[in-house]
Amino acid sequence: MTADSLRQYLQTLETRGEIHRISEPVSWNLEASAVTMLANTEDSRIPLFEDVDGARLVGDPYRGSQRRPWDRIALGLGLPPDLSYEEYYEAVIERLNDPKSPTTVEADDAPCKDVVETGDDVDLLDFPWPYIHAGDGGRYSNLHTLIAPDIDSEWVDWSYHRSMIHDDETASVLLLAGEQTPNLYYYKYERRDEPMPVAIAVGAEPAVQYTSVMWIPTGRDEAEFAGGLKGEPIELVECETNDLRVPATAELVIEGEIVPNERRDEGPFGDYFGYVHGPRRSMPLLRVTGITHQQDPIIPFCVEGTGVGYSENSTSSMEAGCVGPDATLGLRTAGFDVECCAPWKSTPRTVYTIATPSDENGYLHELANFIFTTWGMLHVDFFIFVDADVDPLDQRQVLEALTLHADPDEDFHQFGVETMPKVPLNIYQTPTEKGDVQTGTSKAKTAKAYIDATSDGSATRDSADTELEYRAQEILESAGVDSEKLPFVDPGEGER
Amino acid sequence: MTTLDGQLENLRETDDLVSVAQRVHWDATAASVAAEATRHNCPATVFENTPGEVRLASGVFGGPDQFTSLDRQPWQRTAQALGFDSDCSYETMIERLARRTTDSVDDSSDREPDATSLEDVDLYGLGLPTTDDGEPLIDLGILVATRDGATTWTPIRGVAQRSTTLRLTIPEAAADWIGPQTDASIVLGVGAAPLVAAIQGWTQDRITPDVPGLASGISDVSMATVDSRVVPSAADVRIDGEITIDRTAPDPNGSKSAWERTCETTVVDVHVDRIATREDPVVAFTPLGEPLTDDLHLVSLVEAAQLFRRVNGYWGVSPVEWIRLPVEARLGLCLVSSEILYAGFEWQLANTLFSFSKLFDKVLVLDENADPTNLARSIDDMWVKAHPGNDWIFSEPNAPSATAPRYRQDGETGSRLYINATWDPHWDEEYIAPQVTFETSFSENVKEALEERWEELGLDELVGSNNR
Numbered sequence: 002m003t004a005d006s007l008r009q010y011l012q013t014l015e016t017r018g019e020i021h022r023i024s025e026p027v028s029w030n031l032e033a034s035a036v037t038m039l040a041n042t043e044d045s046r047i048p049l050f051e052d053v054d055g056a057r058l059v060g061d062p063y064r065g066s067q068r069r070p071w072d073r074i075a076l077g078l079g080l081p082p083d084l085s086y087e088e089y090y091e092a093v094i095e096r097l098n099d100p101k102s103p104t105t106v107e108a109d110d111a112p113c114k115d116v117v118e119t120g121d122d123v124d125l126l127d128f129p130w131p132y133i134h135a136g137d138g139g140r141y142s143n144l145h146t147l148i149a150p151d152i153d154s155e156w157v158d159w160s161y162h163r164s165m166i167h168d169d170e171t172a173s174v175l176l177l178a179g180e181q182t183p184n185l186y187y188y189k190y191e192r193r194d195e196p197m198p199v200a201i202a203v204g205a206e207p208a209v210q211y212t213s214v215m216w217i218p219t220g221r222d223e224a225e226f227a228g229g230l231k232g233e234p235i236e237l238v239e240c241e242t243n244d245l246r247v248p249a250t251a252e253l254v255i256e257g258e259i260v261p262n263e264r265r266d267e268g269p270f271g272d273y274f275g276y277v278h279g280p281r282r283s284m285p286l287l288r289v290t291g292i293t294h295q296q297d298p299i300i301p302f303c304v305e306g307t308g309v310g311y312s313e314n315s316t317s318s319m320e321a322g323c324v325g326p327d328a329t330l331g332l333r334t335a336g337f338d339v340e341c342c343a344p345w346k347s348t349p350r351t352v353y354t355i356a357t358p359s360d361e362n363g364y365l366h367e368l369a370n371f372i373f374t375t376w377g378m379l380h381v382d383f384f385i386f387v388d389a390d391v392d393p394l395d396q397r398q399v400l401e402a403l404t405l406h407a408d409p410d411e412d413f414h415q416f417g418v419e420t421m422p423k424v425p426l427n428i429y430q431t432p433t434e435k436g437d438v439q440t441g442t443s444k445a446k447t448a449k450a451y452i453d454a455t456s457d458g459s460a461t462r463d464s465a466d467t468e469l470e471y472r473a474q475e476i477l478e479s480a481g482v483d484s485e486k487l488p489f490v491d492p493g494e495g496e497r
Numbered sequence: 498m499t500t501l502d503g504q505l506e507n508l509r510e511t512d513d514l515v516s517v518a519q520r521v522h523w524d525a526t527a528a529s530v531a532a533e534a535t536r537h538n539c540p541a542t543v544f545e546n547t548p549g550e551v552r553l554a555s556g557v558f559g560g561p562d563q564f565t566s567l568d569r570q571p572w573q574r575t576a577q578a579l580g581f582d583s584d585c586s587y588e589t590m591i592e593r594l595a596r597r598t599t600d601s602v603d604d605s606s607d608r609e610p611d612a613t614s615l616e617d618v619d620l621y622g623l624g625l626p627t628t629d630d631g632e633p634l635i636d637l638g639i640l641v642a643t644r645d646g647a648t649t650w651t652p653i654r655g656v657a658q659r660s661t662t663l664r665l666t667i668p669e670a671a672a673d674w675i676g677p678q679t680d681a682s683i684v685l686g687v688g689a690a691p692l693v694a695a696i697q698g699w700t701q702d703r704i705t706p707d708v709p710g711l712a713s714g715i716s717d718v719s720m721a722t723v724d725s726r727v728v729p730s731a732a733d734v735r736i737d738g739e740i741t742i743d744r745t746a747p748d749p750n751g752s753k754s755a756w757e758r759t760c761e762t763t764v765v766d767v768h769v770d771r772i773a774t775r776e777d778p779v780v781a782f783t784p785l786g787e788p789l790t791d792d793l794h795l796v797s798l799v800e801a802a803q804l805f806r807r808v809n810g811y812w813g814v815s816p817v818e819w820i821r822l823p824v825e826a827r828l829g830l831c832l833v834s835s836e837i838l839y840a841g842f843e844w845q846l847a848n849t850l851f852s853f854s855k856l857f858d859k860v861l862v863l864d865e866n867a868d869p870t871n872l873a874r875s876i877d878d879m880w881v882k883a884h885p886g887n888d889w890i891f892s893e894p895n896a897p898s899a900t901a902p903r904y905r906q907d908g909e910t911g912s913r914l915y916i917n918a919t920w921d922p923h924w925d926e927e928y929i930a931p932q933v934t935f936e937t938s939f940s941e942n943v944k945e946a947l948e949e950r951w952e953e954l955g956l957d958e959l960v961g962s963n964n965r
Contacts, residue, residue, distance in 0.1 A: 021955065021958065021959045023954050023955060025950070025953050025954055027954070030943075031938075031939050031940070031943045032943060032946065032947065034938075034939075035935070035938070035939045035943055035944070035947055036947070036954065036956065036959070038935055038938065039935065039956065039959070039960045040959055040960060042935070042960075043959075043960040043961065045959050045960050046959060048959065067567075068565070133938075134933060134938040134939075135937070135938055135939055135940050135943075136931065136937075136938070271933040271938060272933075274877070274881040275874070275877060275881070275932060275933050276881070276882075276930035276931065276932055276933060277930055277931045277932075277933060277937075278930050279927075279930070305933070306932075306933025306938075307933065309873075309874065309877050309933075310871055310873045310874035310877060311567055311871070311873055311874075345877075345880060346564075346873075347564070347873035347874070347876070347877050348877040348880055348881055351880045351881050352880045382880065382885045383880060383885065395564075396564040396825075396873065396876070397562045397564050397565070397788065397789075397825040398788075400564075400823070400825050400826050400830070400876065401788065401825065401826060401827055401829075403826075403830075404826040404827065404829030404830045404857070404859060404901070404902065405826075405827055405829050405901065405902050405903045405904075406902070406903060406904065408902070408904040408905065408911060408912075409858055409859065409891055409892075409911065409912040409913055409914035410894050410905075410911035410912045413889070413891070413914065415885075415886060415889075417886075419886060427881070428881065428882060428930040429881075429882060429883060429884040429885075429888065430884070431924065431928050432928060447884070447885060447886065448884070448885045448886025448887075449885060450885050450886075450889070456903070457904070466529075469525065469526070469529045470529065470533055472526070472529070473526070473529040473530040473532070473533040474533050474537075476517060476519055476521060476526075476530050477515065477517070477530060477533060477534055477539055477542070479519060480515045480516060480517040480518065480519070480542070481515050481516075482515055482534070482539045482540070486537045486538060486539055487533070487537055487539075488537070
């Protein structure tokens with residue numbers, strides 16, 4: 002069953018023995034994140050902190066297992082957690098292909114309205130926003146959905162921008178020009194000197210959280226795609242202090258506006274690629290106008306920087322479990338012959354692998370060009386193209402393809418050396434190169450590259466005899482090998 | 498004592514061996530089971546019930562894909578098989594292999610070998626696993642030959658072509674040393690030390706014909722003598738006969754073994770006179786051409802040790818912490834962790850490595866604090882720490898082609914690539930981003946408080962004992 006709320010999702014995890022409740026008081030000041038980092042590193046259960054200054058925190062609730070990063074994402078969608086990546090990707094794609102319009106409920110029927118605070122009653126500091134790494138610039142809300150409307154149309158964008166809490170009613174929001182919501186703010190609202198109304202849904206139901214990290218085309222209703230993922234309409238409810246609608250089962254909703262031409266410090270922050278990047282930057286100011294929440298809200302957070310190497314966190318798992326299937330669908334919709342598009346498993350966002358049966362002249366360049374000018378513009382630096390029978394989530398297979406088939410002479414393609422935009426969240430440019438610019442982009446440009454690691458007919462392996470392989474795996478299983486290690490591709494299915 | 502028997506016992510004790518009791522034929526089935534086991538990071542496999550004279554074992558010197566295994570390292574089985582400490586670090590292992598010490602063989606080398614002659618058994622009767630072409634595979638063994646009373650061992654790969662004929666490849670340098678025709682033994686079912694020593698002796702920058710001595714320098718290897726040839730006494734199978742070097746013959750069928758990509762090779766034909774086995778013999782094999790096979794593991798370590806020795810003796814200082822040719826990349830990539838002595842040193846280091854090895858044309862340079870046990874993090878640094886334009890450095894397209902990759906196998910020249918994932922020495926200290934780790938992310942106070950509250954928070958149950 003698809004989870005209707007974060008707390009229902011956590012109950013699902015609990016029934017499977019995957020929650021570790023900590024009822025002793027725990028501090029938001031590094032202690033909760035330290036425990037979460039240990040759990041992430043050890044591939045252990047999800048820690049639920051039941052007493053953090055009288056509220057609750059949950060550390061990296063969407064972290065998948067190191068072996069199958071999408072497994073808990075699947076649970077949130079009511080899918081079996083033991084699906085192979087191919088089965089899981091196709092199941093998600095099927096749901097995204099069947100969007101469902103949201104419904105609107107009355108405030109009385111919306112759990113997120115259990116408590117409503119507006120005006121002078123608003124106090125962000127009533128909640129235990131975690132201080133996550135010792136080098137961070139402040140306390141953060143970093144696992145939420147930011148909801149913002151286009152000023153010129155009915156379109157409302159849902160996205161995922163971390164926010165650093167400053168005081169009882171303000172925060173700075175990481176808005177990097179080039180992404181959808183930041184573009185609305187920098188190039189529409191701010192140019193017209195108007196505040197951008199926003200709502201931040203903290204602890205929204207899984208389908209909403211997953212949608213907010215996907216690249217949904219501009220103009221499309223994100224709530225419909227969330228409904229598609231969920232398999233039923235998302236229930237929305239109107240905000241108290243602006244005209245936006247928010248997911249009714251969210252744990253907590255921050256209503257407010259991102260004001261024009263005002264900035265506050267943001268960062269440094271231990272970020273998704275596993276390093277603390279600096280310097281402290283100036284980012285747009287969120288002024289809070291209302292907070293509504295459920296009784297005893299649960300605030301989820303992500304210990305960024307731990308989704309690298311062997312360990313997973315919410316960001317890295319959602320990258321493999323949400324962004325991957327969405328990107329695969331996007332490329333197929335654009336007419337490209339793509340078996341699968343998935344992130345490099347041990348570092349989110351920077352590099353993606355695309356398995357494709359086609360390597361016709363110009364095809365890979367056109368494919369890379371399409372991605373680098375759309376959703377891959379800011380964060381992604383590399384694309385690796387591999388044969389259709391390579392599993393893009395299997396790093397050994399991808400590295401092998403890269404070393405054996407990518408000829409330094411002709412298979413590494415750069416789109417210019419210093420020509421392309423890049424978010425300042427990188428560690429290979431100096432602070433001076435990145436600059437402290439108003440629009441949130443990097444002052445210095447960077448390079449992006451794609452690598453053709455397709456075999457060009459020199460595959461390292463002849464076509465697999467799936468029947469023999471299946472029989473061999475049966476022999477190993479009967480000898481006592483853990484069946485989890487063996488894929489057991491049904492010979493009837495042939496090759497991928 | 499490091500024998501194949503001993504290694505199988507080690508693997509059994511460490512719960513890293515599965516016994517296949519089911520009857521498995523030595524035709525393509527055995528190789529297929531072995532290939533599936535290595536590809537999916539299974540334990541080593543011993544086939545208890547095969548139709549021939551020998552039992553088969555696979556994966557005994559290999560290991561798991563490091564991207565998926567946190568608790569077992571790819572080189573652990575080889576370290577175990579060489580008799581090194583079970584907690585031996587990668588760096589220690591490479592340093593030991595880099596010594597290339599030649600010890601005199603043990604005093605009892607004039608004793609009889611364990612294997613005794615079999616009557617009425619030919620090459621097919623042994624029941625060796627077959628290649629895709631249906632020919633019995635010869636691999637993970639050594640050729641033993643003498644010249645002027647001195648014995649050498651060489652790496653081999655080949656097939657049985659008829660019931661009494663083997664066709665093998667050996668290093669060309671070894672063929673030159675041995676001469677065109679002589680008596681020899683093919684020894685199978687040996688431990689790791691003879692295999693490693695044979696690769697070291699004949700495929701590296703220094704030729705060392707005294708391979709038995711090299712093996713003794715690595716580990717304790719018991720020797721015996723057959724027709725004046727020194728052989729590992731505990732070898733499970735020995736095939737005695739006459740070898741003829743045939744420099745015009747085509748290579749034996751089947752995929753190459755990894756050592757063949759490190760040197761020039763020559764074909765030898767072996768006319769078999771006698772086959773001897775130990776009681777209940779076991780032969781180790783590896784499904785050549787598949788990922789993570791034993792031959793890749795052995796060559797990865799030998800080549801890394803050679804490069805480590807050479808680069809750390811090259812400039813009068815020893816800046817390199819470790820070098821790896823990950824088996825996951827099938828030896829087509831070299832990782833080097835080093836102090837960057839001065840601006841441009843990374844260029845010098847990468848190009849020195851290209852000069853010293855013909856296997857790869859891609860080098861990833863990492864900072865000195867990179868962890869050899871965390872391949873995922875090393876490759877992550879290639880993506881996030883190296884500037885995608887400025888730090889991916891391609892040479893002019895005039896370099897010799899590398900042997901591990903599958904492109905430009907016709908010898909056409911091309912470019913080499915090194916990726917500099919080290920911090921720029923020009924940068925101010927404040928530009929250098931700290932890694933997000935437990936140690937760097939939390940103050941001592943927080944860590945101490947957590948230790949004190951370990952039990953109270955149930956962290957034993959969550960993450961295990963407080964031994965961090």
